[in-house]
Amino acid sequence: MSITDVGYVAVLLSLVVAFYSGVAAIVSARRGLEELEASARNGVFAIAGLLSVAGFLLFYAFFSHDFGVRYVYVNATRDMPWYLKLSAFWGGQEGSLLFWAWGLSIFTAVVIWQNLRRNREFMPYVIAVLMAIQSFFLVVLGFVSNPFERLPFSPLDGQGLNPLLRDAGMLGHPPFLLAGYMSWSIPFAFAIAALLTGKPGAEWIRAVRHYTLVAWAVLWIGLLFGAWWAYHVLGWGGYWGWDPVENVALMPWLMGTAFLHSIIVQERRGMLKVWNFVLIILTFALSIFGTFVVRSGVLSSVHAFAKSAIGPLFFLFLAVILVFSLALLFTRLSSLRSEQTFDALVSRESSFLLNNLLLVGITFAVFWGSILPLVSEAVRGVKLTVGPPFFIQVAGPLFLALMLLLGICPLLAWRAVTWATLWRNFRWLLLGTLVVAGVLPFVGVRNPWAIVAYSASAFALASIILEYYRGVRARRRFSGEGYPKALSTLVSRNKRRYGGYIIHLGVVIMAVGIIGSLMFQKVREATLSAGESMSIGGYTITYNGNAEVFMPGHQMIQAKLDVLQGEKKVGEMGPGKSIYRNYENQPVSRIAIRSGLGEDLYIVLAGYEGNSLATLTVFVNPLVAWVWIGGVVLLLGTLVAGWPELQARAVPVRRPVRRVVASEA
Amino acid sequence: MKLRAISVFAALFMALVLWGMAQAQSIDEKVRDVAQALECPVCENLSVADSPSDLAQEMKALIREKLEQGQSKEEILQYFVSRYGEEILRDPPKTGFGLVVWWGPVAGLAIGAGVIYLFFRELSRKRGAQVQLPEPSEEDVRKYGKRLEEELGKQGGKPI
Numbered sequence: 001m002s003i004t005d006v007g008y009v010a011v012l013l014s015l016v017v018a019f020y021s022g023v024a025a026i027v028s029a030r031r032g033l034e035e036l037e038a039s040a041r042n043g044v045f046a047i048a049g050l051l052s053v054a055g056f057l058l059f060y061a062f063f064s065h066d067f068g069v070r071y072v073y074v075n076a077t078r079d080m081p082w083y084l085k086l087s088a089f090w091g092g093q094e095g096s097l098l099f100w101a102w103g104l105s106i107f108t109a110v111v112i113w114q115n116l117r118r119n120r121e122f123m124p125y126v127i128a129v130l131m132a133i134q135s136f137f138l139v140v141l142g143f144v145s146n147p148f149e150r151l152p153f154s155p156l157d158g159q160g161l162n163p164l165l166r167d168a169g170m171l172g173h174p175p176f177l178l179a180g181y182m183s184w185s186i187p188f189a190f191a192i193a194a195l196l197t198g199k200p201g202a203e204w205i206r207a208v209r210h211y212t213l214v215a216w217a218v219l220w221i222g223l224l225f226g227a228w229w230a231y232h233v234l235g236w237g238g239y240w241g242w243d244p245v246e247n248v249a250l251m252p253w254l255m256g257t258a259f260l261h262s263i264i265v266q267e268r269r270g271m272l273k274v275w276n277f278v279l280i281i282l283t284f285a286l287s288i289f290g291t292f293v294v295r296s297g298v299l300s301s302v303h304a305f306a307k308s309a310i311g312p313l314f315f316l317f318l319a320v321i322l323v324f325s326l327a328l329l330f331t332r333l334s335s336l337r338s339e340q341t342f343d344a345l346v347s348r349e350s351s352f353l354l355n356n357l358l359l360v361g362i363t364f365a366v367f368w369g370s371i372l373p374l375v376s377e378a379v380r381g382v383k384l385t386v387g388p389p390f391f392i393q394v395a396g397p398l399f400l401a402l403m404l405l406l407g408i409c410p411l412l413a414w415r416a417v418t419w420a421t422l423w424r425n426f427r428w429l430l431l432g433t434l435v436v437a438g439v440l441p442f443v444g445v446r447n448p449w450a451i452v453a454y455s456a457s458a459f460a461l462a463s464i465i466l467e468y469y470r471g472v473r474a475r476r477r478f479s480g481e482g483y484p485k486a487l488s489t490l491v492s493r494n495k496r497r498y499g500g501y502i503i504h505l506g507v508v509i510m511a512v513g514i515i516g517s518l519m520f521q522k523v524r525e526a527t528l529s530a531g532e533s534m535s536i537g538g539y540t541i542t543y544n545g546n547a548e549v550f551m552p553g554h555q556m557i558q559a560k561l562d563v564l565q566g567e568k569k570v571g572e573m574g575p576g577k578s579i580y581r582n583y584e585n586q587p588v589s590r591i592a593i594r595s596g597l598g599e600d601l602y603i604v605l606a607g608y609e610g611n612s613l614a615t616l617t618v619f620v621n622p623l624v625a626w627v628w629i630g631g632v633v634l635l636l637g638t639l640v641a642g643w644p645e646l647q648a649r650a651v652p653v654r655r656p657v658r659r660v661v662a663s664e665a
Numbered sequence: 666m667k668l669r670a671i672s673v674f675a676a677l678f679m680a681l682v683l684w685g686m687a688q689a690q691s692i693d694e695k696v697r698d699v700a701q702a703l704e705c706p707v708c709e710n711l712s713v714a715d716s717p718s719d720l721a722q723e724m725k726a727l728i729r730e731k732l733e734q735g736q737s738k739e740e741i742l743q744y745f746v747s748r749y750g751e752e753i754l755r756d757p758p759k760t761g762f763g764l765v766v767w768w769g770p771v772a773g774l775a776i777g778a779g780v781i782y783l784f785f786r787e788l789s790r791k792r793g794a795q796v797q798l799p800e801p802s803e804e805d806v807r808k809y810g811k812r813l814e815e816e817l818g819k820q821g822g823k824p825i
Contacts (some may be wrong), residue, residue, distance in 0.1 A: 004803050230770060236715035344786050357777050364777075365770035372757075380762060385704055387712065387755030394770045523697060536783070589717070606717045617717075 004069050007057035008148040009350050010050040011073035011098075014105070015138035017043045017050070022131030029124035034378040047134065048109040051102040056193035059149055062088055068154035071095060071147045077160035077581070079552040084161060089172040091161045093310070094147035094177055100291060103182045104130070111186055111211065115269030119207045133185050136317050144310050161551070163580045163588040168230035173222060177249055177294075180219025183285040184252060186211040187259075188284035188325075191277055195328050198274060200336055205263050206431050208280075211643040214264075216256045217635060221248055224631040235589035236603045237523060237619035239627065242391040247370045248293045248607075251287040251363050258359035259283055265352045268414065270339030272327065275356070281325045286363075288318050333587060344416035351409040358402045365394045370389040392518070396449075403456045403511060406504050429466065433459040450519045458512045464501050464508070471498070491640065499641025506634030509626055521617045530612035537620040538562040540599055545612045547574075554580040556590060559605050559614040563594065570594070575616070600624045692732060699728045699738050703745055704755050712755055 021043030028036035030429065044212040058071070064084045067073045075088040075095070108130045115123050122431045160166075187208040194204035226246060229241035240246060259279040265272050290315035342349060369386040376384035411425040437455040445451055468487070471494075475486040492500040507595065526534040535541070544560040558576035573592040580588070594601040600621040607615040700714035705721045713721045713728075724745075731741050745753050757763035 235717070236711065241710065345785070353781055353785070357774070357781055361770070361774040361777055364773045368766075368769050368773070376762065376766075378758075382759050384751060384763075384766070385710075385755060386757060386766065387702075387704070389702070390756045390767070394767075398774075524693065604717075607722075637684050 002066075002068065002150070004057055004061050004148045004150070006068060007054040007061075008142075008146060010054040010057075010142050011138060011146075011148070012653055014050045014054075014101075014144055015135060016452070017047050017132045018131045018138055021047070022128045022135065024142055025124040025127035025131065027661045029128075037124055037127075040124070044105075044112050045109050045133070048105040051098075054148075055098060055102045056497075058089060058095060059086070062086075062146075065156075067158045068150050069147075070149045070151050073151060073155055073158040073323070075161050076158045077553060078157050079168075080160060083171055084166055085166055087174070088161055090174040090178065091170070093549065094141070094145045094149075096174065096291075096294070097137060097141055097145055098147050099175060100178050100182050101134060101141060103179050104134055104185060107183060107186060108134070115207075117318075119190075119203070121197050122190060122193040122204065122207065126189045126194045129189035129192045130185060133189075134652055140313060143321045145314060157584050158485045160580065163554075163578065163583045163586055164233060166580070167229060167233050168255065169225060169232060173225035173229050173482040175222075176218055176225055177222030178291070180215060180222045180249075181252065181291050183211070183215030183218050184256065184280075184284045184287040187215065187280050191280045192325060192328065195277065195325075195332050198332070198335065200277070200332055202267065202270070205266055209263070210438045210642055210644070212256065212260060213638060215640040216253065216260060217642070218247070219253050219256070220631070220635060220638070223253060224635075226629070227631075228628065231624070232589070232591060232593065235591050235617075237515070237521065237602055237604070237621060239624070241371070241390045244370045245294055247366045247391075248286070248290040251366055251370075252283050252290060252364070254359050254363045255283040255286055256280060258356045258363075261341055261352055261359075265349055269349060271342075272353075273336045273338065273348065274333065275431065277329050279356075279360075281322070281329070284608070285318060285321055287327075288314070292318065316407050339341065346412065346419075346422065348409065348412045348414040351405060353414050355402070355405055355409070358398050358405065362395050362402075364393065364397045365398070369394070386580070391562055398513070399511075400453060400456055400492055403453075403460050403508070406507065407456075407460035410467045410501075429459060429462050432462050447519050450515055453511070453515045453519075457508050457515070460504070460511075461508045464505050467501055468498070495643050496641050499637050499639075499643070502554075502637030502640055503634050504628060506630045506632070506636075506637055509633055510630030513623045513626030513628075513630060516620045517627065521619060523617065525606065525615065525617045527607075534616070534618070536618050537599075538565060539618075539620070541573075541603070541616070541618060543616070544610055546610070546614060549576070554578050557605070558590070559608065559616065560602065561592070561616075563601065573601075573605040577605055577608070595625055596627050598622065601607070671794055692729070695732050695738075696725060696729050699732070699741055700725050702742060702755055703739075703753055706753065 003427050013316075021040040024036050024040040024043065027033065028040060059067045061072045062076050063082075065072075065076075065078055067076075071092060071094050072088075075091045076085055080088070088095070090099050108127075111130075112123070112127065115126075119126075124504060135315045158285055161170075187333075190204045190208045192212070195199045223246075226249065227239040230241065230246075234241070259276065262279060263276055292311070344350075370388055372386050373383050376382055407429070408426075411422070411429075413421070433455050436458040437451055440451050440454055445454060468490075469488045472483060472486045473482060473489050476483070479486070479489070481489065522537045522538045524534060528534060530543060530545040533540055533542040540563070542562040542564070544562065547560055549556040549558055556576045556578045558574045559574045561575070563571050565575055571594065573594060574590075575592040576590040577587045578590055580586075589604050592603045602619040602621055604617040604619075606617045673739045697714050700721075701712045703724065705712040705713050705718060706714035707718050707720050708716045713724050728741055736744075740773070742754065749756070755768040759767055
């Protein structure tokens with residue numbers, strides 16, 4: 001027996017404990033047995049410990065080159081650098097699922113710890129739901145997809161990660177994506193607990209707000225890393241290809257965005273209760289769908305490296321989740337009546353509804369496009385695909401509408417707005433927007449859709465600035481503080497609202513980058529002999545032959561390029577191709593990118609012959625940097641919005657004056 | 666007055682839109698445009714335009730040749746469909762089953778909008794009629810605005 005078998009035993013023990021804790025939690029709630037609930041809680045902590053042992057043992061297997069473990073043999077080689085060995089953990093299906101379960105066990109333990117005194121009624125059911133989810137993953141890990149499975153012998157070296165995954169970006173993208181999917185379990189568990197306890201009111205919404213923000217932010221980081229990786233590794237000049245695996249990650253994020261908005265309406269007005277349950281159930285189901293698609297290869301795509309027989313199991317799990325939770329929701333409908341009614345068609349509430357419609361609409365369109373190959377294959381026997389143009393044409397206008405709404409919503413009052421007030425609030429914004437639309441063509445933006453999209457962004461931006469300006473002005477008038485002080489007080493006293501606006505600001509910044517890189521990308525392909533040049537968008541690129549670079553485990557062919565912008569030399573670039581041992585027929589592009597705030601010069605070595613012939617694909621991608629900047633601003637806004645309120649610090653009680661006097665007397 | 670200003674802007678805008686649409690494409694752009702509509706047959710999820718494979722290079726050369734012979738984008742796509750089948754198209758054709766694909770999301774959205782409308786009417790009806798707000802006078806608005814700003818100043822703005 002080797003040390004990694006301990007990991008497998010830990011997984012099996014976790015399964016037993018998870019089953020026990022889930023059942024114990026429910027029995028404790030039904031019978032009111034507090035000690036049993038404490039025992040269930042201890043089970044949760046034990047699972048976190050056991051799975052941590054399993055997780056560290058898998059890391060250990062990678063770093064000690066234990067190629068007798070099949071998973072290590074497939075995903076690692078001796079000479080891979082440390083960060084690749086680290087990321088090989090989630091390079092395949094078994095490790096990814098272990099990561100999921102491990103993360104869930106830790107997150108569950110944290111949630112239980114934080115709620116030892118809060119949300120008492122919900123907690124047993126929260127434990128039970130989370131343990132049910134955990135059990136599913138442990139069954140898969142234990143009996144279908146075991147990361148600790150041993151080969152009958154110990155090979156001297158492994159095959160190594162798929163070359164496309166040999167990138168530092170793999171340290172961030174998969175773990176955040178998986179953790180993001182996993183985190184949606186928590187709000188889902190609270191929702192089910194709220195339904196089961198017959199208290200589907202405002203309590204669960206309050207309880208999950210922060211967990212929801214965490215899940216949303218973590219999934220966002222995963223998406224952002226994914227886009228970054230695609231841009232730097234895949235070599236087609238873009239960062240989002242509407243690939244099925246990208247799409248399934250986007251869907252729960254969009255649905256979760258709808259949820260984050262619509263719970264505001266429930267908090268403020270006591271409406272949309274049923275809808276919020278539906279949204280969180282669907283968000284969680286989409287997260288499971290995402291995990292399932294990434295790791296089963298059911299929708300063929302460049303990411304689905306790991307393919308196996310876990311498909312039907314996941315499908316069954318998904319069906320159980322949907323049927324169980326929707327049926328439960330249905331039985332509780334009578335207790336979910338709205339406390340308020342809609343007063344007018346134009347109001348803050350209805351703008352939230354429209355926001356939900358658009359977000360869910362986009363999610364639906366993305367879902368539709370992603371499952372189409374399966375549907376068409378089943379219906380017509382032809383595997384039809386849908387590419388970026390479909391998604392851009394269908395989802396683009398919806399995103400545009402969303403952008404306009406983002407600008408309009410803050411100007412609408414709750415309950416009802418009259419047209420006159422609306423006009424008063426809007427006229428300057430509208431005028432500003434029209435001026436922007438009029439100026440754009442003179443600064444080179446001539447594509448009509450770009451003009452529309454940029455005008456909408458300008459409108460949204462102006463509306464956000466106006467909101468801040470109004471708040472700061474009011475604050476100054478009241479307190480006489482200077483502008484910076486007034487701004488910081490304003491934000492710190494209303495983290496949620498003004499953090500939300502920072503998120504919106506991030507969205508607008510990203511939109512500027514996306515529109516720019518989508519509509520104004522320039523591309524040229526040329527085959528050059530040594531000494532020849534090509535030019536594109538003001539750059540002149542001179543080719544000086546190929547060089548060979550040898551590195552551990554792979555060799556790289558690099559084209560040596562001098563880059564001139566106008567007359568000035570701005571640098572040397574060296575796009576290349578890497579060829580890895582064991583993957584000789586799958587060369588990977590090493591893209592050369594020169595980034596700037598205005599544009600990126602992005603060069604791919606498409607082909608080469610000998611030492612003095614190369615085919616280059618050169619892209620000039622305007623404003624891509626703003627996609628990353630906006631993405632980070634969005635994250636900062638989330639931090640502000642979710643920053644915990646400081647508890648009013650207890651003032652230490654001084655000795656009562658009377659006693660002092662008495663003692664002196 | 667306001668209306669006239671807006672309509673002038675709108676007219677200018679429309680003119681620009683039409684002008685932008687009329688901008689011609691170069692042959693390189695046309696090749697890329699066609700190549701982007703075709704799925705590389707030997708890759709996973711890459712268009713012919715973005716694929717580095719030899720086959721894609723040959724297909725691009727063929728597209729260029731056909732464009733230079735004066736064939737239209739549709740004719741060229743049709744040629745590739747007849748050779749490789751419908752799977753070669755990156756986007757479903759806008760006919761037959763393809764129509765279902767294209768209009769599916771739109772139908773979904775329409776249904777969603779319909780549901781929201783019904784929901785809205787249901788909730789409003791329960792309450793009786795929609796509120797008819799009287800138009801506030803300028804004086805009211807001014808007073809209310811002042812009070813609101815005071816409140817906002819105190820709390821630093823209301824939480825959403």
